[in-house]
Amino acid sequence: MPPAGDAAALFQRAQALLPRIAHGAAQRERERELPYALAREVANAGLLTFRIPKAYGGPGGSMRDAIRFLIDLAAVDSNLAQALRPNFGLVEGLLFGQDNEAERQLWFQRLLAGQIVGNGGVERGGRHGEIRATIRRRGDHYVVNGTKYYSTGALYADWISSIALDEHGKETHFAVPRGRAGLELVDDFDAIGQRLTASGTTRFADLRVEADELRISYFPRDRRNPVTPLFQLYLAATEAGIARNALHDATWFAREKARPIKHSSAQRSVDDPYVQETIGQIAALVFAAEATTLRAAEAIDAAWADRLSNASLTEASIAVAQAQYFAVDAALKSSEFAFDVGGASSCDREYNLDRHWRNARTVANHNPRQWKAAVVGAWLLKGEAPPTTGLF
Template sequence: MTLTDSARRSTLDEARARFRPLFDVFRADAARRDRDRELPTDAVRALKEAGFGALRIPVHYGGAGLSLTEFTSLLVELAEADSNLPQIFRGHIAFVEEQLWAADEATRAEWFTRFVAGETVGNAWSETGAATVGSSETVLRRDGDAWRLTGRKYYTTGTLFSEWAEVTATTEDGAQVTVLVSTALPEVTVSDDWDGFGQRLTGTGTAVFDGARVEARHVTAFGDRFTYQTALFQLVLLSVLAGVAHAAARDAADELRARSRVYSHGLAEQARHDGQLLAVVGEVSSVAFTAGAVVERVARALERAVDLERERGSDEHRRAAAEAEIAAAQGQVVLSESVPRAATVLFNALGASATSGAKDLDRHWRNARTVASHNPVVYKSRIVGDWAVNGTVPPFIWEVGASRVQG
């Protein structure tokens, strides 16, 4: 399944040539869609039809066969065009990765055939309400030779745009599982009720399953999943942050270049030549550069874990998986602070007119701050420090829910 370096470069170049015209279209309309809260349904459809959901699928299944690092570079470009779009595919990206390691070849081929044809999987893992940490109120019950899924999920990013939802649930005997359920079933309802101030177009809302039928072959033990999944989920968010940084740098430069008004106590007759204002844009541009470098470094750390996943349990694999998790956490610690700050300081170069709602430049801060609020960064700082000082292996799976201790 391994491509030569020259073949990989050719494939990546072909993928860029295929998707960059789409990215240009998305970029031109991103601010308007954000202002109007118009879901990017057409953009997602165009990406699916062009094969975005199959970029990591090996060539002999009909995919592009991109390495994780190569694919990540496209995620950053897509995020620069519209930061909502890569996050929409986040659950799908992880499920494709899971299928790369599936023991059942028939199952792998089934899903890869669907994805090459343009189908995608959304994410439906999180719950709000009374469910305590480590538990799920979404239940899977036997129904003859199949199952029935009942429950309510929130933060179901991507499911609104997808043909399938990957859902975490508890069976009647208490087993923790993931299931694949068709979103076309009448017992499945997906709502766009995400009320966050950023990333408003990701379709991140509520999914309700009212006895939805699940095929037995679409039920998997949660503990069997690939080891670097949490780092992969974080890599997608880091790619979004890097894309936001690039978009903020682009817009800051464009706005300063076009600015005609100057201050009497400024440093130049044209704003574009004012050294103080140029320094601000230079700072934002530098953050974008750094963000891109950080994401590439994290992707390469995950690539090492990918290469060793077949040797799961070996000392070398455990070390690679831990280093990938730490790299993702280190990237989060840095970018969660630097990118929102860059999206704020750009206004120092552009003046009050840049706060116009028509420009929608505030979306960069709102989107970056929202993405940075996933997976609390304060815990990641502690985990990185514990690794650096004590060699403590980071947690690979974690959960969120109501505290078991009340009062």
């Protein structure tokens, strides 16, 4: 589709597409059918471009706009929402970068044309975040060798972005077309949840990387930046969407499938006061999770408006940490409460209600929520700012 003129146009496209994504989502997870075509539809509709400025042909949306859409997407398919995370991080990094006009033009146009970026991600073994993949110069190009895991969205992507160490131990970023010889994408992600995020293994075997495929990193780990809070808030948005999806399924099950327990005062489950209470509890959790996540998005917008001052970026990180903590709790509780509206039949595999808890638990394990709470506590008690490790 042609680039959208503003965020409102993108939301209209999303509302037309989201019901199609919702249809069969539970079955896709149960059968482990990766939604390749749906990922392509999201990209073709321009829904990865919310934050691309109007000056580059994009809609010029706010962070709040982007996060609002991501909650909506996660509420119908949290796997697909998380799988597209690298694209939003790429845009934010380019916006943050300086003296990178050529790279902005290149990547913004690719995204506006419907192309998708995936991640040749974190490696297993060693210390968290340790990189052992290597990149070496060979004539007029470079060669990469190594193995990555947690390659979010790679199987859906046109471009694979990754990191390797050069001969001096310096992190070197690059992005190559997914069909390049020496690049192998393996569908072996085997977590209990989020199984369709295409987050499996990426192997580099003498992968050729051209000089113009090297990228500058706009994701510094030694100072505050707006990219890190986005990546973390993205996870909170996914959790908030999972909570809403659990509410949707619980409401449907109570209306269409459940029957009151024998000693209930009601003839229909929808009239049972405890079913009503349970739905109300889930609804309150969903309402609050979405509200806190959107408020944290506004904190990132405020940091941009404040020219990304250290103070405003710190406030944004604190806001995101709080939103993450609550969104995780809300998603886990909502997905557990969903079973309280029905009897034993709610556990039937055909309904796949357990996917909500499994998905919420898997997203939550990306970054322990205890650290989120502890960092906020340290800030309030001692004025100690969050770490700049890339997780806050």
